[in-house]
Amino acid sequence: MAELIYSMVTSLDGYAEAAEGGLGTGADDPEVHTFVNDLFHSVGTYLYGRRMYETMVYWERAHTEPDPPPHVLQYARDRQAAEKIVYSTTLESVSSAKTRIERTFDPDAVRELKAAADHDLTVDGPDLAAQAIAAGLVDEYHLFITTSVVGGGKRFFPDGVRLDLALVEERAFDSISRWSRSVPSTADRSTRATGPAEPLSSGGGSRHDEGPGSPVSGCTWPYARVGDTGFEPVTSSV
Secondary structure, eight states, rough: OOOOEEEEEEOOOSSSESSSSOSHHHHHHOHHHHHHHHHHHOOOOEEEEEEHHHHHGGGGGGGGGSSSHHHHHHHEEEEEEESSEEEEESSSOOOSSEEEEEOOOOOHHHHHHHHSSSSSSEEESSSHHHHHHHHHHEEEEEEEOOOOOOEEEEEEOOOOOOOEEEEEEEEESSSSSEEEEEEESSSSOOOOSSOSOOOOOSSSSOOOEEEEOOOOSSSSSSSSTTSSEEEEEEEOOO
């Protein structure tokens, strides 16, 4: 049985999208991005809302960009290889391979998908994730926490839901405050193949339906090419 993972960059005060500006620096750091690639390389299915899908479809062609760095190329290849499910009431067609549209988010259907899958799934964006969390579908929570306090926006965790989590792993990076992986505390879970937990330190270690999105405020681990400035985090809304 596969697990459903919810992972995003968040501000220090818990927002996955900032009301104004970005979530802070560090999300586009090559060390962090390479770590993310290793962490989610085996994911088999991505669950998107429309806005997230319209942003992430960029990765279907990212490998054609001039001289992409290795960590960006690997991220693109992994996304291209995975199945994608888009939850939207208005999207009429998709422009990526291995992609299908579902008109409603059906928790029972997702449970069946998890039971039948050989590889883990992720749910991307706080709005779609809120539905999965409320239905008790999320098995792991990965937070990449910056050192910025943004004061408002859209929270990583939805309001009105009580969760008691157990911290399984954490790691610090030079460019971002820390990464943490938590699971529901009542669940009996084995450690994923990400290596042993590393002590938290100040230095880096080794190793559902809205309008078009825009590269402004938050991110899971998608990046969009913006002119010649490099890869910037894109909006995480669904």
